[in-house]
Each structure stands twice: as C-alpha cells, then as structure tokens.
Amino acid sequence: MTQNKFNRRDFIKLSAVGLAAAAGARLIEEVQASGAEKGKHQWAMVINQSKCTGCEQCSLACNANNDINPAMRWNKVLKDGTVKGNQVYVPRPCMQCENAPCVEVCPVGASYYRDDGIVMMDYEKCIGCRYCQVACPYDARVFNWESFEGENPYVPEWGDPEVERRPRGVPEKCSFCYQRIDRGLELGLVPGEDPAATPVCVVACPTGARIFGDLNDPNSKVSQALRENPSYRLRENLGTKPRVYYLPVKDNVITEG
C-alpha cells in the first residue's frame, strides 16, 4: 500500500485543506463585500406619488437622452391601485440598490458600484448571460434582443442622446443619468438643483413629482423630503436597500373623484 502515490488518507487530507482554504477565502471576501465603498456623494431619488399623474414624460425624456430603443424602457410608469377612486402610479427607474443583486451575480463584473452609489454597467465587458436580469427584483433591466438601428423617434422632441447606443446582446438599465451628474459636477453645478446636472426624468416631470440629490448633504432636497415625510422603498424585505424612495399618497392631498 505504501507505494500508492495517492491513497485515501492523502485524498481526504488534500480535500480538507482545499475546503478550508476555499471557505476561508470566501469568508474574508464576504466581509469585504458587505456594502460598496462610499464616496463623497450618495445620490438618491425621491418620487412623490401624490404628484405623479402617469403622463410618462419621464420615460420619453429618458428614452431620448439615453438613446433607448422605443420598444424598451429604463423607466417604467406602472399602475399602483387607487386612492379614493384616483389612479396612483409607481414610476420605476433602476433602484440603484446599495446591495444590488445584479452586481453580486454578474460573472465578469460588468455590473459594478460607483462610489456615489450608482450601479453601473460596463457594456464592453458584458457577455450577455442575463443572470443580472434573472436576479433583479425590480425587473429594471432590459435586454437588447436585437440591435437598435435607425432614428430614435423621441429625438429631438424629448431631448438629444447624451450616451452611446448599446450594442445587441447586452442588457441595459437606468444609470441615474450619470453623464449629466459627472458633467455637471465638473462645471461646478449641483445635481438635484441645476437641471443640467440632474437626471433627465427629474427635469422632465411636469408636476415636480421627482426630486434628486445627495443623501450625504443634510440640506439637499432629498434629505429634507425624507426627513419631513413618511417614505418607503420597493421590496424592502429583500435587504437590497434601494436609493429610490417613494412618498406614498396622503389621503388629504387627493380630493375625491
């Protein structure tokens, strides 16, 4: 038996060492992975459902500015029951989760966190496996089943494209208009205050139902709104910690009929 290069005992030892190493590495990683690195700004959006009329102008502006296929939506406006006979809406951009399932599951790291909390897509890295789409609790990702050729019907009426069109075979999603935020900050503007530095859906909303700003700034509009009003987030029980907050409809705001 002694000539055997690999006997059972060696195998068990080797497996045990291997398993312990794997488990240890995993644990360390688990500790490191809890929450993304947080930078100076923490962008958030607050949507006041009392003010939303479901006109979908946010979606149209989004589709124009982000040059999205008209068959697809990054921002959906969904119906949310009624209060005193009035239809209530839930506009749904990407939730920019603090614990984003899409970032966790992406095998190549094409989905990632920016330090300001935005969940980004690297469209060059993505292999198109769609695991992120499977994992997203909010149906926020849309896949490019075919390439988007030709003119965007919402341009120029609803805005001009500010980002590159995505190729066929990758999923895409709302990015809080990171391009507007980054450019605005460079110009010394304040996202949430200056329209040019604010996500286009917020700017386009005719009733001012959406507000945007920095959670790290106690005087920002979002911080104030969240301090002064009751708010909720979608599927909060999952622990994803979305950065999109909703102010529910108050009974006294909407009048009957």
Place this chain on the structure above:
Amino acid sequence: MKTIIKTIRENIFTPWGLWLAILGLFLFSALIAGIAVFWKGLVITNLTDLVPWGLWITIDLSAIALAAGAFSMCAIVYLFGLKRYEPLARTATFIGFTGYSMAMMALLLDIGRPDRFWKSFVFWNTHSLLWEVTMCVLLYFTVLLLEVMPIFASFDWLRNKYPKLAAKMEHMHHYAPVLAIFGLALSSLHQSSLGAVYGVIKARPIWYRPEMSVLFMFTAILGGVSLTLLASMLAARLTSKARINDMLIERVSQVLGYMMIGYLYWRFWDWLAQTYTYEPGRTEAFEILTKGQLSFNFWFGEMLFGALLPTIILLYKPLRQAPLWRMLAFAMIVGGVVAFRFDTNIVGFLAVIPYIPGDMAVQYTTYTPSFVEWAAGLGIIAFGLLAFSVGAKYLRIVDHRLVSEEHEPVMVKAGEVVAGD
C-alpha cells in the same frame, strides 16, 4: 470523390448508415439555426425579458448533470480503489467529455455576445456563483480532456500513423488518480453551485432555498451514473464492438437504487416545506408546478417515472436483474433529471413576482421554445449521440474486457492460511 460516393451508397442503408444520416440531418439544421442566431441575434428565439433563460439553458444544465457520471465513476475507481469498475469509468469519462462539450455549445448560443465568451475567463467577479461555475467548468473540461486522451489513443488510425503520440496520450492514464481528485473537487464545487445559481436569487422565492444546491448535486450523480450505465447496455446490444459485464452494471444499479431513496427523501421534505404559508410569487410558482402547466412534468416526469418507479425497479431484484427493466429504470432517471432541470429553471420565471405595493397580484407569463431553439437544441443532442456512437464503434469506450483481473475479496475461513505475496 467517387470512392466517397460509393462508400456512402453502400453504407447508407445499413442501420449504422441510417443512424448517421439522421444525426447528420439534425446537425445540419442545427448548423443553419446556429448561423441564424449569430447573424440575427437572440430576437429569433422566444426568450423575453420575463423569461431570459429557456430551452438552451435546460440543455446546458442537463448536459452538465448527465456528464457527472465521469467524476463519480472516476472517484469510485481511482480514489476508493474499486478497480473492477474501471471500464465503466472509461465510458463515463467519454460521456462526460461529450456532455461538457454540449453544454459549452449551448452556452455559446445562449449568451448575447458569443464573440466575448473569452471575457468570462479573463474578468473575474469572485462573488458570483456563475463565475465559480465558469471557472470550474473550464478547469474540469481540461481535466476531462486529459482523462479522455488514453481513450483517443486507442483509435487504430492514430496508433498506426503516430505511434509515439498515441503512446504519450496513453501515458496520461498513469495520472488517473490525480485527475480523479481534481475532477471530484471541481465537480463537487460546480455541480452544486449550479443549483445555487438559482438558490441564491432572493428576488424569486420559488428558487430561494438551500436545497437547490444539494438537489442539483444529487440529481447530477444519479443522472450521470444512470446515463453511463444505460449507454453501456444500449451500445452492447447495438454493436459487437461494445462488450459489457452485466454483473458490474447490476451492482452499481443496486447502489443507485439506494441513492434514489435518499433523493426521494430530500424531494419529499423539499416539496412539503413549500406547501406551508402563502408567499407572493413562491406559492403561485409552486402551484404552476403541482397543479398548473408544469404539473404533468412534475408529477409524472420528475416524481412517478423520474424517481419512484426506477427506485422500485432498481431495488426489486427480479426486475433489476432483467436487463430491459434495468435499462428502462436508467432511462427514466435520466428523463427525471432533465425534467427536474427544465421545471426548476422555467418555474422561476412563469410567475412574475410583483413589486408594486398597491398591486401585489402575481402576473403570469408563458414560454414555448421557438423553432430555431428546438433546431439548435436537438442538434446539440444529436452531436452528443454521434460522439458516443463513434466512440463506441471506434474507440472501445464500452469494453468491459479491458480489465481482465477481478479483484473479488477472497473469503477465508478462520485459521486458514492464504498463500499470497
């Protein structure tokens, strides 16, 4: 050219020729379908944003599961030292190699950017289970490649033409125990984490349960070993090139029968636990499985024919010893594993989980694979059948005479002296 036509004309009406012709037809249509998918994109499938994973993922999952005979048999032979099962390990290794090739073909079709497949090896998100699966599959495919080398070395043409190369490939057999260790480790990792790929998705509560990884591992071993045994027995009936030792197969199938009891036990508690309390999305999905459009698959495909009946056949000696009944049992287990993978994947999508607080009614969607998906999928299966057929005919992958010595334990009476080394 003339000789080729002549050979075809002479052989097309033999059973072998017809078999090749049928497989060729499927392969050809799959080639067309594959080109169409690469040309037009995934828009020609019936996949949607609500059902992004469909038939091809099922084929991928099933091919990997049914390839698990390779690591199971290699572990039994080279690590647990049950040398007499070595010929079965040879068959299983070849099937494993074929299975992983099929899985990779299915994946290449399924990803939106097949031109970037290499990025999955270069860019790592170690937090992702799919990353882990990708890495293990890549490494294990390498292990399988080394493991099948001695098999390819037995190809007569290669032996005659390149004897030195054949000898080198044959030599890989000396590393079989080391390769078996790697195979067991890598397979234990990715076979179960393939289940966890679904099991960690909190957004879809029907999947979100720890049993997923255990069940995937369990079904992989059961299905993989069953397919190995079924293919061996079928080959022995269809070609004189394949020779089996029925006693070996019968022994393994009895063990398989006991493992099936373990599987049924798991499935029972897994099933029962899900009938309790209402949870949006999970309860509806579970009803699709047990009462709705997947109920036939579930009760007959997975449970009755996929688990219960084969368990009885494999554990009831008279039935187990009848080759036809035994083959039927293997086929049913294989079918049950495929049904389990198909149902598991699709049920998570069919009930669309609500996230709108004022409207928590669960929406339903449907999915039927498109013609292109079927054509490409059947072609991948045809590839697997072709590989095995050619292997059985030319590479002696089913040949239980390859090990002549039997290492039966010698029964010794107390006090008797055994002459030996």
